[in-house]
Amino acid sequence: MMIPASHYLIVAFVLFSIGLLGVFTRRNTILVLLSIELMFNAVNLIFVTFSRSWGNLDGQVAALFSMAIAAAEVAVGLAIAILLFRSRQTIDVAEFNSLKD
Amino acid sequence: MLDQIAFYIFSGVLLLSALLAVTLRHPVYSILCFLASMFSLAVLFFIQKAYFVAVIQITVYAGAILVLFLFVLMLIGYEKEQRAFWTNPVRFGFAVTLAALSLIGLLWIYRTVGATLVVAQGQAQDLPLQAGSIQSVGRLLFNQYLLPFELLSLVLLVAIIGSVVLAKKEL
Amino acid sequence: MYSLIILSPFLAFAVISLITRRFRGLSALIAIASLLVSFALILKLFLALFGIGAMPEAVSASWLSLPGMNFEMGLLFDRLSILMGLLVSGVGSLIFIFSAGYMEEDPGFSRFFAFLSLFAAAMLGIVFSTNFVQIFIFWELVGLASYLLIGFWFQKDSAADAGKKAFMVNRVGDFGFILGIILIWFLSDPSAEGMKRTVDFAGLAAMIPGSLANGMVSSVAVFTAGILIFCGVIGKSAQFPLHVWLPDAMEGPTPVSALIHAATMVAAGVYLLARVFFLFTLSAELLQIIAIIGAITALMAATMGVVEKDIKRVLAYSTMSQLGFMVLAMGLSDPVAGIYHLLTHGFFKALLFLGAGCVIHAVHTQNLFDMGGLFKRMPVTSIAFFIGTFALCGLFPTAGFFSKEEILAAAMHKSPVFFGVAIFTVFLTSFYMGRLVTLAFLGHPGRGQTPFYEKGSDPFPDEAPFVMTFPLIILSFLSVTAGYFGIPALLGAETEHHGSSMNLTLISSAVVLAGLTVSFLVYRVKRQSEDPLAHTLGPLYTLISRRYFMDDLYDFYVQKIQQPFAALCNKGNDLFVIKGLSNLTGEGLYRLGSLTRKMFTGNVQTYSLILVFQILVVFVIAVVFMQLTK
Numbered sequence: 096m097m098i099p100a101s102h103y104l105i106v107a108f109v110l111f112s113i114g115l116l117g118v119f120t121r122r123n124t125i126l127v128l129l130s131i132e133l134m135f136n137a138v139n140l141i142f143v144t145f146s147r148s149w150g151n152l153d154g155q156v157a158a159l160f161s162m163a164i165a166a167a168e169v170a171v172g173l174a175i176a177i178l179l180f181r182s183r184q185t186i187d188v189a190e191f192n193s194l195k196d
Numbered sequence: 197m198l199d200q201i202a203f204y205i206f207s208g209v210l211l212l213s214a215l216l217a218v219t220l221r222h223p224v225y226s227i228l229c230f231l232a233s234m235f236s237l238a239v240l241f242f243i244q245k246a247y248f249v250a251v252i253q254i255t256v257y258a259g260a261i262l263v264l265f266l267f268v269l270m271l272i273g274y275e276k277e278q279r280a281f282w283t284n285p286v287r288f289g290f291a292v293t294l295a296a297l298s299l300i301g302l303l304w305i306y307r308t309v310g311a312t313l314v315v316a317q318g319q320a321q322d323l324p325l326q327a328g329s330i331q332s333v334g335r336l337l338f339n340q341y342l343l344p345f346e347l348l349s350l351v352l353l354v355a356i357i358g359s360v361v362l363a364k365k366e367l
Numbered sequence: 368m369y370s371l372i373i374l375s376p377f378l379a380f381a382v383i384s385l386i387t388r389r390f391r392g393l394s395a396l397i398a399i400a401s402l403l404v405s406f407a408l409i410l411k412l413f414l415a416l417f418g419i420g421a422m423p424e425a426v427s428a429s430w431l432s433l434p435g436m437n438f439e440m441g442l443l444f445d446r447l448s449i450l451m452g453l454l455v456s457g458v459g460s461l462i463f464i465f466s467a468g469y470m471e472e473d474p475g476f477s478r479f480f481a482f483l484s485l486f487a488a489a490m491l492g493i494v495f496s497t498n499f500v501q502i503f504i505f506w507e508l509v510g511l512a513s514y515l516l517i518g519f520w521f522q523k524d525s526a527a528d529a530g531k532k533a534f535m536v537n538r539v540g541d542f543g544f545i546l547g548i549i550l551i552w553f554l555s556d557p558s559a560e561g562m563k564r565t566v567d568f569a570g571l572a573a574m575i576p577g578s579l580a581n582g583m584v585s586s587v588a589v590f591t592a593g594i595l596i597f598c599g600v601i602g603k604s605a606q607f608p609l610h611v612w613l614p615d616a617m618e619g620p621t622p623v624s625a626l627i628h629a630a631t632m633v634a635a636g637v638y639l640l641a642r643v644f645f646l647f648t649l650s651a652e653l654l655q656i657i658a659i660i661g662a663i664t665a666l667m668a669a670t671m672g673v674v675e676k677d678i679k680r681v682l683a684y685s686t687m688s689q690l691g692f693m694v695l696a697m698g699l700s701d702p703v704a705g706i707y708h709l710l711t712h713g714f715f716k717a718l719l720f721l722g723a724g725c726v727i728h729a730v731h732t733q734n735l736f737d738m739g740g741l742f743k744r745m746p747v748t749s750i751a752f753f754i755g756t757f758a759l760c761g762l763f764p765t766a767g768f769f770s771k772e773e774i775l776a777a778a779m780h781k782s783p784v785f786f787g788v789a790i791f792t793v794f795l796t797s798f799y800m801g802r803l804v805t806l807a808f809l810g811h812p813g814r815g816q817t818p819f820y821e822k823g824s825d826p827f828p829d830e831a832p833f834v835m836t837f838p839l840i841i842l843s844f845l846s847v848t849a850g851y852f853g854i855p856a857l858l859g860a861e862t863e864h865h866g867s868s869m870n871l872t873l874i875s876s877a878v879v880l881a882g883l884t885v886s887f888l889v890y891r892v893k894r895q896s897e898d899p900l901a902h903t904l905g906p907l908y909t910l911i912s913r914r915y916f917m918d919d920l921y922d923f924y925v926q927k928i929q930q931p932f933a934a935l936c937n938k939g940n941d942l943f944v945i946k947g948l949s950n951l952t953g954e955g956l957y958r959l960g961s962l963t964r965k966m967f968t969g970n971v972q973t974y975s976l977i978l979v980f981q982i983l984v985v986f987v988i989a990v991v992f993m994q995l996t997k
Binding site: 098101102103104105106108109110111112113114115116117119120121123125126128129130132133136139140143144146147152153155156158159160162163164165166167168169170171173174175176177178180186 | 199200203207210211214215217218223226227230233234237240241243244245246248249252253256257260261264265268269271272287288290291292294295296298299302303306332333336337341344348351352354355356358359360362363
């Protein structure tokens with residue numbers, strides 16, 4: 096008996112929420128980026144699930160594209176994190192408040 | 197049946213390690229848990245006959261991205277974090293609430309429209325073994341999705357140049 | 368064409384103030400000419416009364432038309448307005464001519480004539496008004512002109528204050544007046560004959576008696592309207608208790624006193640009484656009150672005139688007293704007598720003031736006790752002044768005698784109390800006028816204190832220039848002969864004409880002569896700078912010379928009651944209500960702003976929280992919306 100798609104979707108939703116929680120909560124910039132990656136993964140799962148349930152491979156292609164983009168984004172994001180560290184000597188997000196009123 | 201066991205076990209591992217990744221204070225531990233979740237996700241892809249995606253997941257995510265994270269973490273940010281709860285309880289509570297609410301929101305969306313999108317269960321069995329194989333995916337990539345594929349390579353190029361430029365010591 | 372009667376002096380005002388300020392002679396010429404134009408036109412109307420030339424219809428043009436209200440401006444031509452107009456323009460012209468000489472050295476010469484013209488225009492406007500609203504407009508204009516002219520020498524604090532006082536006291540009366548107008552407007556019930564509500568005199572005269580008779584309006588309402596309108600009269604004609612401005616109004620130049628506060632403006636109140644008499648006859652209580660106030664004013668003013676040292680102030684009190692007589696006449700239901708006295712009074716009071724002006728021009732002082740023996744040096748002025756005095760006292764055969772007789776006759780027939788008061792006032796009138804004349808003109812210099820100008824320090828008083836004595840002569844002539852013009856007949860007095868009996872003539876003449884003689888005896892012998900009456904009357908003298916403390920009373924009221932109340936309102940309303948509201952709004956917005964400001968912590972995670980929160984909110988709204996429109 097196949098596992099119904101809804102199960103996968105629920106897992107994906109929960110994963111997404113966990114990632115969201117991480118984004119809100121973490122103080123280390125790099126770990127915030129990590130949480131964003133979790134969200135990406137959840138999305139990929141949803142893509143693949145729908146690909147299965149529709150019976151074509153478009154979803155998998157979308158998942159591939161998503162992964163590639165995620166990789167690019169991580170590269171640039173981490174480069175920015177390095178720059179931040181160079182100028183502020185810290186990567187604690189709580190310290191980056193120069194936009195404060 | 198094997199599928200079912202695999203699903204339950206590995207989705208459990210996925211969620212647990214994701215939760216740990218988000219919660220643990222030591223950054224390296226956090227990344228390692230992330231690694232675990234990547235692997236279990238790959239298994240989940242595997243079960244759904246998305247073989248190529250599963251492999252790419254391991255190669256790219258667990259291999260490249262994760263290692264990159266570790267590198268950068270070693271360079272900077274190797275301190276133990278403070279517990280999120282104590283830094284700002286209000287914000288923490290708000291964050292948890294919001295995450296829970298968004299979960300509920302997503303479920304609600306599924307409830308209202310998801311059923312129409314998901315086709316009948318039986319159809320998945322019709323996917324042949326090679327459904328998610330590299331040939332079939334490649335055929336799709338180089339026929340219908342050729343343009344996005346080429347553009348993607350451009351994006352990757354830009355990302356490379358960008359990160360190199362950004363991270364240089366002097367221009 | 369007849370609107371020129373009012374427009375001509377008004378134009379003069381405009382031209383003088385805008386164009387010919389620097390050309391003194393020209394300004395005077397324009398002013399005098401404009402008023403003479405009015406006089407000529409009114410004369411034409413006067414002749415038409417006797418059938419010479421055509422009498423024009425009353426003109427009326429709609430001026431302000433709102434649904435349910437229609438206000439007109441027009442010209443009313445009847446005996447009363449024509450006679451009054453003759454007085455205003457005729458005496459006015461003479462006074463204008465006089466002013467050309469009197470104000471010769473004054474730097475504000477042109478300004479004076481501009482204001483005089485404005486006043487003349489406004490006064491003629493009152494006289495020829497057809498309805499209440501129009502008369503009110505010109506009423507206020509006259510008040511304005513009076514303010515400008517009293518405070519003409521505004522550099523002097525006392526003059527500026529006097530101008531303000533006049534205007535403010537007038538305003539109090541006018542407040543009652545306008546309430547009365549509004550009430551009367553309501554009383555002119557439209558449902559009666561399909562006629563519209565009106566403030567027109569003719570219309571009201573037709574409507575109100577009928578409305579009262581058939582019970583559409585209550586007598587209380589009529590009484591109230593009458594009393595309120597009478598308030599305006601009290602203010603304008605300086606009756607008790609709003610009389611306090613008239614003595615101080617003497618701060619203005621003498622021609623002003625002559626014109627405004629003797630012959631015309633203060634008479635406007637009496638004129639109004641005559642105009643609206645149809646209303647007052649409807650209420651016996653109202654007439655009673657009018658008569659009482661008139662009598663009180665007459666008596667009170669006469670007593671104050673007895674103790675006054677300033678020549679112009681004596682004449683001011685005399686005016687007040689005579690106005691009281693006129694008002695009394697109105698209250699005794701004899702408007703013809705009142706207007707008759709108004710006209711003759713105009714002549715001889717103007718004469719007296721102008722004569723006083725000549726005197727002041729010559730000796731440069733206004734204190735009676737500094738004068739004396741002017742008869743020798745200023746014969747023309749003195750004789751004119753004597754004639755005026757006799758007319759004022761009501762001595763046969765002057766015009767004043769005839770008009771006063773009418774009033775005394777009415778009093779005698781109506782009520783012994785009023786008659787007693789009137790006769791006593793006549794005595795006092797003769798007394799203070801005799802006192803004035805004796806102190807100023809008679810007496811031998813050398814016996815007692817010599818007047819300062821005898822000592823050779825100041826220029827010797829000489830007879831005034833012809834331009835100033837000419838009006839005196841004319842007015843003297845009029846003061847004597849006006850009694851023979853048959854004015855009562857002209858005014859249409861058929862009913863209630865009390866012929867004065869021989870007894871009355873004898874009594875009044877005796878009283879007058881007694882007053883004159885006594886004052887002559889008292890003041891001719893003792894020529895000191897103090898009034899001998901001060902010793903005789905003692906505390907009574909103090910009471911009277913302090914004007915019965917009425918000024919102090921008003922002062923107290925304004926200082927202690929009105930101003931704190933106004934300050935309280937200011938504080939209460941402005942500070943608490945208005946400022947409070949604006950503060951509240953500002954404060955509230957500020958608080959809201961600072962609350963919203965707390966969002967901008969600069970922390971990215973906070974921003975992301977807010978972002979997701981907003982997305983959720985939108986999502987919830989969308990879901991709710993979808994549910995509702997299912």
